[in-house]
Amino acid sequence: MLLYKDSLVELQYEVATDVLSMEWPDVTGFSKSEISHYLQKVIDTLKHYDVRRYLIDSRHNKVEVTETEQKNIAYQFSTELLKTRVNKMARVVGQNTEKERRVENMRQQLVAELPFEMEYQEFTDMATALSWLKA
Template sequence: MVLFDNSIIRLDYNPATDIMEVEYPDLHDYLLSEIKRSIDTLLDTMKHYDVKRLLLDSTRTIISVDDEQRREIATYLAAGMTMTRVQKVARVQSASASEETTAQNNIRHIQKALTLPFELQNFINKTLAVEWLIGKSK
């Protein structure tokens, strides 16, 4: 069921699996304040529905900001998620090798800077991510 939808993010929640799916937003400098507000909505919704599993889909994300701004948004999201009861976060990787390299660097930075109380895994496709979230993968 769609819980929220705007031009930045769409929150789709499946109560049967307790998985909230969100496409990682396009990152453009003129949208950064709106992206943060949308992340706040995501976090509030996760708290309200007590979401334990989150699927972040980065496959179609378009990025036109510098690495520092990307890191800022990723850190803002990760820090906010530490205030929820999420247990597992699956990230579906970008198809772009250069985008994925930067994303992996940001993830390493976040894992060093924050103590994440949830598991975080990257996947090459949504099927594998969902299997891991619901506990069917090894």
């Protein structure tokens, strides 16, 4: 079921399995405040539907911001994510090794700084990610 769609974000919700999925948006050509606004829409949807399982498809997104800006956005989003009831999150990774290196470094920093208690796994394909989330 399509819950939300605009120029940056599309949120799909599978009611039977309580999985909210989204393709992570390109962080290109938008201001930090615009990106924060759109990501807050994701958080609001997670809260409103009391979602427990969250799937991020980041295979095709582009990141054209500095590492500092990217970390600030990720920190803000992660802090808000902790206020939801999400307890299981899967991320489908892309082929861009530089982007994935940056994401992994940020993820490690965020895990060290924030009290994450949710299960988290990364996958190379959607089917395996969904299977893990639904298990």
